[in-house]
Amino acid sequence: MEDESILSVKDLCKAFGGVQANSYVNYEMISGELSAIIGPNGAGKSTFFNLLTGYHLVDSGKVYFKGRDITNWAPHRITRLGISRAFQVSNIYPRLTTYENVRQAILAQQRRTLNLFVPANQLARQDTFELLEVAGLSQHADMLAGNLSQGDKKRLELAIALGSRPELLFLDEPTAGMSGEETHDTMELVARLNQEMGLTILFTEHDMSVVFGYARRLTVLHLGSVIAEGTPEDVRTNDEVQRVYLGEEA
Amino acid sequence: MKRMWWLALVFIVVLILPLITGEFWVHVLVEILILGLFAASFNMIFGYMGQLSFGHAAYYGVGAYATGLLMVKGSVPLPICLLASMIVAGLCALILGYFCVRLTGIYFAILTLAFGQLIYYIIFQWYSFTGGDDGLQGIIPPDVLLSANAYYYFTLIIVVAALIAIWRISESPFGYTMRAIRENTERTRFIGINIRRYMLINFVIAGIFAGLAGALWGPFNRSIAPDLCTWHQSGIPVFMTVIGGPFNFFGPMVGSVIYTFLMAFVTGFTEYWPLTIGLIITCVVLFMPGGVLGLCEKKIRVFRSRAPQLDPIETTEGKSSGYGG
Numbered sequence: 001m002e003d004e005s006i007l008s009v010k011d012l013c014k015a016f017g018g019v020q021a022n023s024y025v026n027y028e029m030i031s032g033e034l035s036a037i038i039g040p041n042g043a044g045k046s047t048f049f050n051l052l053t054g055y056h057l058v059d060s061g062k063v064y065f066k067g068r069d070i071t072n073w074a075p076h077r078i079t080r081l082g083i084s085r086a087f088q089v090s091n092i093y094p095r096l097t098t099y100e101n102v103r104q105a106i107l108a109q110q111r112r113t114l115n116l117f118v119p120a121n122q123l124a125r126q127d128t129f130e131l132l133e134v135a136g137l138s139q140h141a142d143m144l145a146g147n148l149s150q151g152d153k154k155r156l157e158l159a160i161a162l163g164s165r166p167e168l169l170f171l172d173e174p175t176a177g178m179s180g181e182e183t184h185d186t187m188e189l190v191a192r193l194n195q196e197m198g199l200t201i202l203f204t205e206h207d208m209s210v211v212f213g214y215a216r217r218l219t220v221l222h223l224g225s226v227i228a229e230g231t232p233e234d235v236r237t238n239d240e241v242q243r244v245y246l247g248e249e250a
Numbered sequence: 251m252k253r254m255w256w257l258a259l260v261f262i263v264v265l266i267l268p269l270i271t272g273e274f275w276v277h278v279l280v281e282i283l284i285l286g287l288f289a290a291s292f293n294m295i296f297g298y299m300g301q302l303s304f305g306h307a308a309y310y311g312v313g314a315y316a317t318g319l320l321m322v323k324g325s326v327p328l329p330i331c332l333l334a335s336m337i338v339a340g341l342c343a344l345i346l347g348y349f350c351v352r353l354t355g356i357y358f359a360i361l362t363l364a365f366g367q368l369i370y371y372i373i374f375q376w377y378s379f380t381g382g383d384d385g386l387q388g389i390i391p392p393d394v395l396l397s398a399n400a401y402y403y404f405t406l407i408i409v410v411a412a413l414i415a416i417w418r419i420s421e422s423p424f425g426y427t428m429r430a431i432r433e434n435t436e437r438t439r440f441i442g443i444n445i446r447r448y449m450l451i452n453f454v455i456a457g458i459f460a461g462l463a464g465a466l467w468g469p470f471n472r473s474i475a476p477d478l479c480t481w482h483q484s485g486i487p488v489f490m491t492v493i494g495g496p497f498n499f500f501g502p503m504v505g506s507v508i509y510t511f512l513m514a515f516v517t518g519f520t521e522y523w524p525l526t527i528g529l530i531i532t533c534v535v536l537f538m539p540g541g542v543l544g545l546c547e548k549k550i551r552v553f554r555s556r557a558p559q560l561d562p563i564e565t566t567e568g569k570s571s572g573y574g575g
Contacts, residue, residue, distance in 0.1 A: 053440065079442035091440075093433040096426075104430050105441040113427040113443060114451075120423045164441055 004031045005067065006168055006200050007052075012061035014051055021047040023224040025061070029168070029202060034194040036215035037204045038235075040244075044224040045204040046088060049170050053085050054078045065168065084166035088173045088204075090153035092160065094146030098137055101145050101156055103128040105163025135159035136185070151182040158186070162193070169193070171203035175210055183207075187214050212236070264406065268399045275514075276398040277470075282510045283402075283409040284466045285486060289494075289502030290416055291459035292487035297496035298420060299452050300432030302359040304484050305366025306460055308346070309339040311479030313461030315373060318386040318468040328392055332408070332465045339461020340454050342369070347453035351446050354435070363481055370479040385475030389468040405466055412459055417499055419455065428452055489527060493534050495541025504543055 009027040013020070021044045029035065037045050050056040052063055054075040063071045070078055093101050106124045107113050115123075132138045135155050140148060145156055154174065161169060174190060175183040191214055193199045205211045211218060211232065218235040220228040228238045235241055268276045292306045313335035320326040320334055346365040353361055373380045380386070395401045419425050427448055430438045439445055468474045477483060486509070487502065494505025509527070517523050538545040 074444070075439045076442045076444045079440055085440060087437075087440075091434060091437045093430055093437065095433055096429060100426065104426055104438075107423045107426070108438075108441040108443050113423045113448070115423045116419050116425075116455075117422060119418075119421045120426045121421070123423060160437070160441065 005029070006031045006033075006065065007202075008064040008067075009052070010062045010064075012048070012051055012063065013059045014047055014056060015059055016047075020224045022051060025221075025224070025226055027219065027226070029200060031167075031200055032194070032198055033217065034191065034201045034215060035203075035217040035219070036211045037202065037219045037221055038206065038208065038211050039204075039221035041206060042223075043221040045206075045221055046172055047224075048221065049085060049172050049204065053083060053170065079164055079166075082165075082167040083170070084161045084164035084168075085170040086154075086157045086161040086172060086174060088176055090150075090157040092145045092153060092156050094144065096145060097142050098145050098148065098152075098156055099128060099132065099141040102131050102135075102137075102159050102163050105160045106131065109164045131159055131163060134162070135189070151178050154178060154182075155186065158189070166199065168200045168202070171201065173204055173206065175205070175207070183210060190214065268402050273398045276402050278510060278514045280398075280402050280405050280470050281514075282506050283405045284463050284470065285490065285510055286503040286506035287409045287412055287466075288460055288463035289487035289490040289506050290413060290499075291456045291463060293491050293496055293502045294416065294420070294428070294452060294456040294459070296488070296491055297501065298425060298428040298432065299449060301354060301449075302488070303350075303362040303453075303456075304359045304481060304488070305346075305362035305364070305369075306456070306487055307479050307481070307483035308362075308366040308369040309343050309457035309460035310464035310467075310483065311369060311373065311474075311476070312342045313339040313464030314467050314474045314478050315380060315386070315464075316461070317465035318389045318474045319380070321389050321469070322386055328395070328469060332462060335461045335465035336458045337461075339464065340458040342461075343454045343457025344450070347450050347457065351449035351453060363484070366479060366481055366484050370476055370481075373479055374476040380476070383476055385473055386468070387473040389472055389474065391469035395469070401470060405470070408462070408466060412462055413503070416459060420499060424448075424451075489531055491541070492531060493541055495543035495545075495547075497540060498543040498547065501541055501543045505541065508542065 005028060007027070007029040009025060012022050012025040014022040025048060037048065039045055047056065051058050054073050054077070057072050061071070062069060065078075065081060065083060068081075070081065093104065096104070103120065103124055106127050107120065110124060112123060129138070129141075132141055135158060137152060137155055137159060140152060145153070148156060154177065158171070158174060161171070171190065175186050178186060187210060190201060190203065194201050203215070215232065218230065218232055219226055220235060220238075220241050222244045227244065228235050228241045230238075268279060288306070288310050292303060295301055295303045295306070316335040316338040317328075317331040320331045321328070326334070350358055350361050350365065374383055376382065391401060395404050427438070427443060430443070431445060431448065435445055464478065467478065490505030490509045491502045492505070493508050494503065495501035512526070512530070513523055516526050520526075534541060540548065
């Protein structure tokens with residue numbers, strides 16, 4: 001099972017106006033991977049995620065999830081199939097409590113959202129508390145999500161994505177705006193989800209140091225195209241990457 | 251539990267009120283109940299789903315006409331008429347809502363308004379069936395409900411039952427999904443919810459309860475007219491909900507109490523009722539954007555000096571997501 005292809009992307013293209021945001025991107029993932037896509041701002045990382053999750057329609061190319069063509073499916077169908085995502089800017093329910101935020105995702109995953117008659121507060125309690133615990137948000141369960149700190153909002157974003165019980169999880173800059181310590185904790189959690197729960201995870205990051213510690217395989221996007229792929233060591237020593245990416249950082 | 255005491259107190263007052271007031275005020279009370287249910291059904295769309303329907307009177311009017319026609323032309327017993335009104339209004343909401351839920355915001359409001367007016371013109375023009383602008387007369391409730399007090403208690407039972415049902419729905423996973431759609435439609439899509447389908451179901455349920463409210467109106471007023479479907483009528487639940495507070499379950503009912511009592515009172519000595527309500531709405535929107543109950547909640551919160559909460563009217567942050575870079 002380990003070597004089963006979970007995600008396969010063929011010649012994905014997307015242009016916004018005259019800007020080629022993704023240009024003939026090919027990408028493969030096997031079950032159980034923890035990999036990253038890196039690239040400077042504007043490289044097309046978020047567009048890539050938006051195309052894979054149905055947020056944007058693709059111009060051309062194909063996306064396969066476990067061998068199934070999911071190109072241009074509606075987001076809710078893709079989610080139900082077992083793909084979920086956390087957004088770059090935390091995308092939560094600010095006027096619901098932290099608990100209700102997470103519960104909503106779990107109720108949706110359990111197909112209970114069409115239930116009109118049982119009070120929601122009697123359902124999915126155990127699952128919700130467990131997930132809050134995993135995300136380190138238990139002590140903020142009753143707080144309105146809009147009042148959480150930035151770091152906690154990002155953690156909640158992750159918890160909501162996990163509430164869908166995905167097999168494949170996309171994290172768009174999961175540590176953006178976090179302090180050094182928060183970044184470390186979050187990446188440890190991501191690694192744990194991958195190792196202990198067997199989640200296949202793909203994340204984007206523009207901070208190279210975060211990536212090198214965790215991802216086993218890196219893909220570098222630049223101006224919408226893949227320019228390098230391989231182990232962190234390979235990528236680090238790749239001349240072109242040095243030039244377009246690391247060179248800019250210095 | 252504190253809340254239960256309040257409810258019990260209100261319920262006792264509501265039970266004995268018609269016994270100590272004159273018939274005119276009993277009529278006002280019935281009107282409060284019917285319009286309160288109408289507003290509560292509207293608020294399923296406005297407060298919980300976050301969309302402004304400006305054509306909700308269509309379903310209210312269709313409900314009223316279903317019962318009116320069945321009673322006048324078919325002498326069908328009232329309970330069956332009420333049920334039929336709910337079904338007909340629900341079907342109507344299903345057909346029109348199918349198109350409305352494709353849009354959001356101002357476009358949703360405009361389309362609901364347009365469909366509302368469409369229903370109005372159909373009823374207005376269809377003389378042979380609906381009586382056109384002559385309306386329908388002689389909708390007489392069964393003998394046991396002929397007195398003002400009897401009809402009041404009958405309406406009270408139906409409206410309370412309907413409000414309990416709406417309350418249950420609002421607290422169910424479906425109700426929370428509506429809040430989720432209101433708060434962040436995009437996120438809700440990405441937890442696997444088919445937004446349009448859920449919005450349509452909610453639209454239909456709201457239409458069903460509006461139909462029930464409309465059905466209660468005919469036998470109370472003894473006649474109905476096409477104005478029940480106009481956009482003026484659609485404005486009433488909007489006003490009531492804004493006055494009472496859209497983010498509280500009891501907001502529409504409180505709004506109905508204020509609006510209907512004021513109207514009964516003010517029209518007693520001046521014809522400038524529209525001006526009066528216009529000024530009131532302006533003041534509410536400017537000075538207490540959460541409505542009367544929103545203001546009360548805020549005061550209670552300050553009184554208890556708990557942790558600062560988000561203002562209920564504050565628009566959602568975190569709504570935009572990262573689709574840059």
